[in-house]
Amino acid sequence: MPELPEIETVVGDLNKKILGLTIQDIWYDWKKQFKLPKDPREFKKIVVGRKIIGVRRRAKNILIDLSGGCLLLIHQKMTGHLLVGKWKIDKNKPVSLLKGPLREKVNDYIHLIFYLSGGKELALSDLRKFAKVMAGPRETMENLPDLAELGPEPLDRYFDISIFRNIIKEERRPIKQVLMDQNVIAGIGNIYSDEILWEAEIFPLKKADKLSAAQLGRIFRAMKTILKKAIRLRGTSTSDFRDPAGREGRYTFVRKVYRREGKPCSRCQTAIKRVKIGGRSGHYCPVCQKN
DNA sequence: ACAATATCCTGCGAGC
DNA sequence: TGCTCGCAGGATATTG
Numbered sequence: 001m002p003e004l005p006e007i008e009t010v011v012g013d014l015n016k017k018i019l020g021l022t023i024q025d026i027w028y029d030w031k032k033q034f035k036l037p038k039d040p041r042e043f044k045k046i047v048v049g050r051k052i053i054g055v056r057r058r059a060k061n062i063l064i065d066l067s068g069g070c071l072l073l074i075h076q077k078m079t080g081h082l083l084v085g086k087w088k089i090d091k092n093k094p095v096s097l098l099k100g101p102l103r104e105k106v107n108d109y110i111h112l113i114f115y116l117s118g119g120k121e122l123a124l125s126d127l128r129k130f131a132k133v134m135a136g137p138r139e140t141m142e143n144l145p146d147l148a149e150l151g152p153e154p155l156d157r158y159f160d161i162s163i164f165r166n167i168i169k170e171e172r173r174p175i176k177q178v179l180m181d182q183n184v185i186a187g188i189g190n191i192y193s194d195e196i197l198w199e200a201e202i203f204p205l206k207k208a209d210k211l212s213a214a215q216l217g218r219i220f221r222a223m224k225t226i227l228k229k230a231i232r233l234r235g236t237s238t239s240d241f242r243d244p245a246g247r248e249g250r251y252t253f254v255r256k257v258y259r260r261e262g263k264p265c266s267r268c269q270t271a272i273k274r275v276k277i278g279g280r281s282g283h284y285c286p287v288c289q290k291n
Numbered sequence: 292a293c294a295a296t297a298t299c300c301t302g303c304g305a306g307c
Numbered sequence: 308t309g310c311t312c313g314c315a316g317g318a319t320a321t322t323g
Contacts, residue, residue, distance in 0.1 A: 077317050128300040
């Protein structure tokens with residue numbers, strides 16, 4: 001569920017909280033989260049002793065640059081959370097030593113902790129255990145399909161309407177599906193594809209190659225404004241997104257369609273509808289989004 | 292060559 | 308009240 005704005009929020013916070021610290025040890029209780037190397041002991045060997053130089057985002061991936069030319073990649077998938085705090089392991093389960101939001105449920109699903117210099121800890125909480133972590137030499141990592149095959153970043157300055165048009169016009173799938181395809185455009189998921197298409201007044205099942213120039217222009221502009229606004233509001237927490245301090249995002253309160261089935265459209269008061277698109281649910285206004 | 296479907300997971304809410 | 312079941316969905320693997 002964390003998409004571009006949520007990951008951007010996490011990355012910004014991590015840059016303020018853990019820059020310059022060294023990974024001293026790790027704790028984990030779920031082996032399958034390690035995708036590369038698959039052996040947790042090998043993973044540990046790579047990251048321990050390295051300093052955190054910078055934190056970046058690419059699509060929905062969190063990229064942590066480590067000293068010695070290494071890169072740590074974390075993908076939160078749907079229910080992953082990166083938290084900065086302090087925990088004690090009690091009966092093989094982490095318990096937060098800090099008061100506040102970290103004491104809440106998100107604290108119950110921690111399966112990985114990085115122990116950092118200065119007594120800080122970076123934890124990965126993940127209820128559904130879909131999140132993945134990878135580490136290795138930067139060049140090896142950047143050549144993995146996970147990164148190498150991604151489409152352009154929607155908020156990059158060079159990413160203009162002509163590039164957007166050229167990418168989209170080749171696609172015959174429904175526009176919502178195209179917007180969510182990371183190898184077409186990076187970082188957009190179910191929440192923001194719904195929100196962007198409502199803003200642009202486009203029917204989510206409309207085939208991408210059938211969109212007019214005016215419609216493409218509206219989608220392009222909506223994509224930029226919605227994503228920027230969502231970053232400003234620190235993401236959406238309709239289900240369980242939390243920032244590294246355990247706090248919710250405020251885009252939840254200004255969203256127009258996502259998970260608002262049956263509720264009135266803020267433009268025309270018509271009840272928001274829900275449809276299955278490529279196995280996922282899309283939300284739209286049947287009056288505002290006719291084509 | 293492309294598209295639809297299954298897979299991984301767990302909690303939650305609907306319905307009986 | 309307590310059970311079952313479908314749903315949530317990012318990305319990859321597999322089948323059609």
